[in-house]
Structures are given as structure tokens and as C-alpha cells.
Amino acid sequence: MSGPTLEQIAKGDGLALCAAGSWTARFAPALEKLVGEAEKLTGSRPNIFIDVSQVSKLDTFGAWLIERLRRALTNGGHEAQIAGLSANYATLVDEVRRVKPAVPLPASGSALTAVLDGIGRNIYGIGETLVALVDMIGAVIAAWFRVWRHPSKFRLTSVVHHLEQVCWNAVPIVVLITFLIGCIVAQQGLFHFRRFGADVFVVDMLGVLVLRELGVLLVAIMVAGRSGSAYTAELGSMKMREEIDALRTMGFDAIEVLILPRMVALVLALPILAFLGAMAALYGGGLVAWLYGGVDPSSFLSRLREAISINHFIVGMVKAPVMAMVIGIVACVEGLAVQGSAESLGQHTTSSVVKGIFFVIVMDGVFAIFFASIGI
């Protein structure tokens, strides 16, 4: 296959542009250069023939470039014609002749306006997010009451399935991480308390910290990352493939069928995981206190019994279901907000995790203020 050429031959008061070789996609960069130069032709010769009889191979790229050349020359005030087309290629050139000039992309503003635009949209988005969350809370509560009145609507199988996913399957990783955190907290406490001989208070610190705050907070963050993202991705891809629309048309309520079981599973799972996590952290802390700090298990336990009351435990456990609801609601709202593209699915999954963790920490702060003011 020979490369394309475009020769200029003067003919009386006219000019012939003789195209030859193969005018195909493979040679597109070279073709573009040839045509770009020829388009700039100006001169006294009004008649220009674009002679394509020597072209050995033509495809849409070549045909378009010939047509583009003709248009440019005509606009430049010449009388341009395409000559020497074989019957086959004539159809092709006719096809591309119908092409209208490319519509220019809408001009995007300056960088500054783009930044301001982004900020404005984000702030506006915060309001929308809050409305969507409240909307979802309402829908879930309404669905809950509907199911309450007609318990046969409750999807036990689905709840059990999700419980397995978010609770049972999460146990190993949750226990492992909280165990390690318990070890680290105890080690750091020992290291610093030892300087003023307060070794044994490590047990107090560990007990209060783990039962009140760390256990549930850490587990909630892990669950937001692990199960919140999974919920968003599942619901989002169902939304993308119109599965949720299909459910709706069959007379099912997406909230009842998809979201309520997930919420119930999460609300059951998080207290269980938080409890297991707290126990693992205490165990890890106790182990470090014994091996590294020389506090033997029996004195650890008796100290722990003195240091903490059932209130600490209750404060921690009360938070767990609320955090589960926050994570679940955020994840479901984000999942249902997914639009048709894979990119949107990724964005919403990310923002499900980020918002989930954010709201969990905010809730924890709210609880801290609440319990402090009622004096527990």
C-alpha cells in the first residue's frame, strides 16, 4: 500500500489537485497535513478540480478530507469540484457530503469561574444531601410501620443473608483490628503512666476508653468502609441496570424489599460487632498489660471491675444501633443516587464511605455532649 499524495498541476486558468495513493485511516495524520496545506491555496485560478481518479483506496477518513478540502476551497471563493470518482466511491463521498460542520463544544469559562462554580455547587449539594437523608429516614420509618402492621411482608431470608454478609463475615477482621488497637492503647498507656508510677491506671483508661468510645467508634468506621460501600455499590448497580425500576413496576416497594432488610441487618450487626470488638480490645490490652507491664490477669480483672461500671458499657452499646442507622441511611441514599455511568457508581461509593464516617463521628460527638450533660 502506497502512502497518499496530492499534487498540484496547473491547467489553463484552472488548477488540478491530483490525489493518489491510499487515502485511508492508516494514513490519516499524513492526509491531514496534505489537506491542511492545500486548503490554504489562494490564487488567481478560480477553477479547481480535485482529481481522485488515481486514488487506490478510499475510506471515510479519506472521503471526508477530500470533502473538507472542497468545502474550504469553495468558501475561499474558488469553484471547486471533485472529479474522477468511481461509482463506488461516489456513494461514499455523497455520504460524507451530508455531514454538517462539527458543532463547537460549549466554551467553558475561566479557571476562576470554574472554581467558584464548583464551590457553589458543592455547598448547594450539602443541602440536597441533607434533604435526601431526611427523606430516606422518613421512607424507612414508614416502611417499618407498614411491615409492623403486616409482618408477612417482612423479608426474613433477606435479613439473614445480609446479616451473614455484614456481621458474620466481618467478625474476623473486626476482632483482629480491635485486638491490635487494644494492645497499642495499653502499651502506650503503660509507657507514659509508668514515669509517674501510675501503671495500674492503664486498666481504668483502657476500660473506659474501649467500652465508651473506641470499641463502637472503630467498629462503626470499619463497618462504614466495609458494608456501607457494599450497600452503595449493590444498590447503585441495580439502579444502573434498571432492576429497581423493574421492582417498582411489579408493585414492590424498593424501600421494603431492598433497603429495610439491609438496615435491619446493619442495626443488628453493629452492636454485636461493637461488643465483640470491645471484648477483643480489652483482651489485647490485658495481654499487653500482663506481658509488657507486669499486671497479672487477676489484678487486671479486679482493677477493671472497680474502674468501670455498667453505665460505661451501656453508653457504648446505645450508640451502636444509631450509628448503624446513620451508616445504612447514607449508604442507601448514595446507592439510589447513582446515575447511569460506572464513574458515577465509583463516586457515590466513595462518598458513601466518606459521609458515613463523617456522620458517625458527628453522632459520637453529639452523644458525648448528651451523656456529659445527663451526668453518666
Next chain:
Amino acid sequence: MTSTTATPITETPTGAASTSADAIISVRDLTVAFGSRRVLDGLNLDVARGEILGFVGASGAGKSVLMRTIIGLVPKVSGTIEVFGTDLDGGDKERRDVERRWGILFQHGALFSSLNVRQNIQFPVREYLKVSERLLDEITMAKLTMVGLKPEVADRYPSELSGGMIKRVALARALALDPEIVFLDEPTSGLDPIGAGDFDELVRTLQRTLGLTVFMVTHDLDSLHTACDRIAVLGNGKIIAQGTMADMLASQHPWLREYFHGKRARAVIG
């Protein structure tokens, strides 16, 4: 539904052993299985350069699987596949060279959901050709016009298109690099009859002007009738018949009789 399993094979592919000289795709003794279930079983097929081959068979017979095996998406158990005379089991380099010379329209479009129509069509072009943005845009417009879409569509995303529009954009993307072969999996399903007619017309025009070879899986009797040069029928994991429309109509194979002389077929062919 008609059963294809019990009927004996009455027509066997002709010249299964010999590779005809101008075969652009040649498939030999191809076997494909999922687990222990054989979908294709010793299949032989030749597609000649510049022809439009219509490929029919019952739903689930393995038409999409054959297409996906030829283009290398489904692993085969045994057999050879040559495209442009290159064995596709050869090196990666040869494969890539072949890949830029074919275009594929998937049964469900398979447009990139996070790119808009313009970017979808430009994607393969950008990858293989170093051309200016201007030419890219112009070529996009040319392809869109050719497949019968308006230029406004260019900035929409796949989720904002109708089913028929998705088919057309997918065809435009398949044609983006002016390939020599296009594989079309049910291109006219989901198009209105006028649109489907235009589509057949377009495929014909492209074949005449560009010398395109078309491998078209279809259930559309109109397409088979107006667009296809030759028809191949898949059943029991093999080609059970191939030939022109006239051959198909004359065939005594029960499934073929049902297919081409059924109520729907009579309405089309008369």
C-alpha cells in the same frame, strides 16, 4: 420452541477441510465449552472477503459465543481461528494488528458509560491515530451522520440514549477506524422497522464502498433477505446449513423450514 436436538443433520458444510483462498475469517474444528457443556462442537466456517454473512440459529444456540470466540473473548477448547490469514493464537503483536482492522458491535451496545457519545466514538481513533482534535470531531460527526444520528447526540451520555440510539452509536464506534471486518451481534433488534431498513441499507452501502466484510448475527428476516449475501445456520454446535436465501428457502431441514417458512417468515418473504 422448535427442537433442534433430535433432527439429524441433513446438510453439512461444503468444503469444510479446505481453506478457500480469499477467506478473511476461517474457523476450523472449533470447540467451545462452559464446564462440561459443549456450546460449539467441531465447527467449521469460512467468511469470504467483502461478503455480508448473516448468521442465524435458535436463541441460545451459541451465535454470540462463536462471535466472542472469534474475537478472542471466550477461550476455546480446541480448533484454529484465522483472521486475515493470521492465526490468532500467535503473538500479541499480530493480534493487535488484527484488532485494529476489525470493529465490533456487541449485542447490548457495550458503550463506555462514563464517556459521552463523542468520546466513545473517538476512543479507538485516539488510541491508534495521531490526528488533530478538529479532524477527530469531524470524523465523529461524519460517523454519526452515517449511522443516522443527529449531531446534538454527540454530547449525551449512554444512559441518556434510547435503545436504538445505543445500537447506532455502538455501530459508529465499531466503524470509527474504518475497519475491514465488522462483527454485528443483532444490530437491528430494538430498532423501528424504518430504522432497521436504513441500517441494512447502510451496511450494504459500506460493503459496496469500503469493501467491508460483515459478520452479522441476526434474527431479523428482513435483514437476512435484503442485506445478506450468504446465510449460515448454527445448530447443535455446528453449521447445519449455509448458502444464499434461495438455498435456505429450498432446504428440507425441519428447523430451516420452520424458520424460513413460518408464519412470520411468510409475512416477510411472501
